[in-house]
Amino acid sequence: MKLIFAGIMAGLLTTTAAQAEEIVFTSWGGTTQEAQTKSWAEPFTVESGIKVLQDGPTDYGKLKAMVDSGNVSWDVVDVEMDFAIKAAKDGLLEPIDFNVVPKADLDPRFTTEHAVGSFYYSFVLAWNKGAVSGEPAGWADMFDLAKFPGKRTFYKWSAPGVIEIALLADGVPADKLYPLDLDRAFNKLDTIKPEIVWWSGGAQSQQLIASGEATFGQLWNGRVFALQEEGADVGVSWNQNMTAADVLVVPKGAKNKDLAMKFLAAATSPKGQASFAEASGYAPINTAAKAEMPEDVVESLPDAYVEGQINLDMNYWAENRDAIAERWYAWQAQ
Amino acid sequence: MSVDARQSFATLRMPSGFGGLLPALVLITLFFLVPVVALLLRSVTEPEPGLQNYAALFGDGTYARVFFNTFLVASVVTAVTVVVAFPVAWMLAIMPPVLGSIVFGVIILSMWTNLLTRTYAWMVLLQRTGVINRTLIGLGVVDEPLPLINNLTGVTIGMVYIMLPFMILPLVGTLRAIDPMTLRAAALCGASPIAAFRRILLPLSLPGIAAGGLMVFVMSLGYFVTPALLGGTSNMMLAEMIAQMIQSLLNWGLGSAAAFILLAVTMALYALQLRLVGAKRLAGGV
Numbered sequence: 001m002k003l004i005f006a007g008i009m010a011g012l013l014t015t016t017a018a019q020a021e022e023i024v025f026t027s028w029g030g031t032t033q034e035a036q037t038k039s040w041a042e043p044f045t046v047e048s049g050i051k052v053l054q055d056g057p058t059d060y061g062k063l064k065a066m067v068d069s070g071n072v073s074w075d076v077v078d079v080e081m082d083f084a085i086k087a088a089k090d091g092l093l094e095p096i097d098f099n100v101v102p103k104a105d106l107d108p109r110f111t112t113e114h115a116v117g118s119f120y121y122s123f124v125l126a127w128n129k130g131a132v133s134g135e136p137a138g139w140a141d142m143f144d145l146a147k148f149p150g151k152r153t154f155y156k157w158s159a160p161g162v163i164e165i166a167l168l169a170d171g172v173p174a175d176k177l178y179p180l181d182l183d184r185a186f187n188k189l190d191t192i193k194p195e196i197v198w199w200s201g202g203a204q205s206q207q208l209i210a211s212g213e214a215t216f217g218q219l220w221n222g223r224v225f226a227l228q229e230e231g232a233d234v235g236v237s238w239n240q241n242m243t244a245a246d247v248l249v250v251p252k253g254a255k256n257k258d259l260a261m262k263f264l265a266a267a268t269s270p271k272g273q274a275s276f277a278e279a280s281g282y283a284p285i286n287t288a289a290k291a292e293m294p295e296d297v298v299e300s301l302p303d304a305y306v307e308g309q310i311n312l313d314m315n316y317w318a319e320n321r322d323a324i325a326e327r328w329y330a331w332q333a334q
Numbered sequence: 335m336s337v338d339a340r341q342s343f344a345t346l347r348m349p350s351g352f353g354g355l356l357p358a359l360v361l362i363t364l365f366f367l368v369p370v371v372a373l374l375l376r377s378v379t380e381p382e383p384g385l386q387n388y389a390a391l392f393g394d395g396t397y398a399r400v401f402f403n404t405f406l407v408a409s410v411v412t413a414v415t416v417v418v419a420f421p422v423a424w425m426l427a428i429m430p431p432v433l434g435s436i437v438f439g440v441i442i443l444s445m446w447t448n449l450l451t452r453t454y455a456w457m458v459l460l461q462r463t464g465v466i467n468r469t470l471i472g473l474g475v476v477d478e479p480l481p482l483i484n485n486l487t488g489v490t491i492g493m494v495y496i497m498l499p500f501m502i503l504p505l506v507g508t509l510r511a512i513d514p515m516t517l518r519a520a521a522l523c524g525a526s527p528i529a530a531f532r533r534i535l536l537p538l539s540l541p542g543i544a545a546g547g548l549m550v551f552v553m554s555l556g557y558f559v560t561p562a563l564l565g566g567t568s569n570m571m572l573a574e575m576i577a578q579m580i581q582s583l584l585n586w587g588l589g590s591a592a593a594f595i596l597l598a599v600t601m602a603l604y605a606l607q608l609r610l611v612g613a614k615r616l617a618g619g620v
Contacts, residue, residue: 059581060581060582060584061580061581061584061586061589062581064584064586065586090584151462156567157582158582197484198566198567200562200563204563207454207457211458211461211463212463213461213462213463213464322583322585325578325582325583326583329396329570329575329578330394330396332567332568332570333396333399333400333567333568333570334396334399334568
């Protein structure tokens with residue numbers, strides 16, 4: 001029995017032992033990871049000869065388990081920024097080697113000691129033109145059941161966004177959002193709770209709006225962009241659009257840390273960022289990327305709507321992530 | 335054959351029987367028992383040694399509600415599945431073999447289609463602007479769309495559909511083993527069809543119902559995708575809550591405790607059923 005066990009373990013160890021010149025990149029799957037593969041991984045392999053193996057979807061529980069057990073099979077992981085800040089504090093991430101990754105042109109909003117931006121996006125208000133009478137003007141309209149009856153859709157998971165929307169709709173000025181008044185936010189959300197349909201992934205948010213199942217909702221700008229490209233009759237308001245970001249991190253103890261840094265340099269380069277933004281509708285985190293992009297794409301990005309734009313406070317969220325999440329899920333389950 | 339030889343023959347037989355079990359035992363030990371023990375350990379050691387995770391789960395109204403939801407959904411799904419599956423299984427049992435194998439193929443085929451695809455298809459059918467509601471409104475049956483999704487109704491419809499094969503398969507086996515002459519005898523003795531069903535067919539098919547029901551119930555307890563997509567947030571089930579605890583909150587201790595409670599309750603239910611129905615009948619013997 002012991003022998004069999006030892007044999008199996010030995011087998012596992014030899015197969016997972018690091019191969020030369022190869023890294024594992026993990027992201028969320030779907031069209032986003034496809035665009036990352038095409039814009040970053042494939043050109044990177046051609047230039048450096050380093051193979052990039054794709055894995056996914058990103059799973060924070062798995063990431064923690066890998067670091068805890070010392071058997072880290074992911075080298076670069078695409079994560080949400082508030083998670084990255086929290087994970088860095090918990091000692092789950094390698095510091096970024098800015099001698100390898102040029103920092104000068106990176107948007108400082110999305111750069112930390114342990115993470116570089118992957119892309120950034122805005123939460124925008126989108127509606128099905130056939131299902132809504134009139135034009136919603138801003139977040140407050142999502143709470144106006146008299147003027148805009150029908151189902152509305154919000155992001156299901158505890159994350160920056162919905163709490164802020166409720167507070168803005170309740171009259172909190174944009175520069176006084178933090179620290180978040182959770183009681184006030186949940187009270188406001190209670191007023192429309194029976195009319196809320198939650199979306200748990202991007203494809204679902206598109207399906208809800210395109211079909212009119214939800215008349216309007218809070219969506220990622222890239223998903224609205226894709227709907228409009230497909231010809232869906234969807235309107236969008238950028239009023240008080242809220243920026244959040246995905247970042248790239250290297251888990252503590254990653255087997256190919258040095259190669260991972262080289263990959264980060266390529267992914268955050270102006271060219272890599274421009275090409276990804278064009279494919280996905282999400283915004284580049286390298287300020288030099290716009291020079292490499294066609295005019296009409298630049299105009300469709302959150303950067304074109306900075307007036308009234310709100311940067312969701314990732315540091316606040318990182319600090320209070322668990323406490324808010326506990327309350328969020330308890331409230332949802334009621 | 336001497337007494338000695340017979341004895342050594344008997345002692346030889348036992349181990350060779352176990353030898354055949356060895357691969358399965360190793361597999362279960364390595365990939366089930368070891369992780370379960372590790373899970374149990376995590377639930378009482380993280381973030382610190384003690385029973386605080388269990389105290390948190392039992393002391394909190396939200397978790398209690400999620401546990402209640404989980405068993406409610408599993409019970410409703412099992413009950414509805416039995417009612418829907420029984421006539422199908424009976425048809426299959428008495429059909430001519432050729433026709434039966436075609437129907438059987440259709441049932442099996444549904445299991446081969448991707449689960450997520452099937453669940454999304456139900457979303458399109460059930461939603462307020464979906465095919466079913468549009469048809470009903472068009473026919474003038476209802477004025478307002480029926481709430482068929484984001485609630486218990488949606489979860490039940492979606493899950494019964496997925497669970498049906500797991501109920502039908504064991505039921506067909508049991509029903510085929512019933513001698514049709516017993517029903518004819520009941521009729522000859524003056525029993526109405528309903529009485530024959532209640533007093534002959536139903537008791538004789540109980541082992542199949544019990545086996546299928548247990549499988550459906552246990553599978554439903556741990557279901558994730560379908561309740562998450564067709565239910566509302568107030569129908570949250572345990573599997574989704576555990577995923578949140580581990581993936582989003584990174585609280586392995588709490589997640590492990592919840593998973594272990596689910597496992598313990600499932601084992602207890604299985605033990606109860608063994609007592610009530612009997613292990614032999616559950617295994618398919620009549």
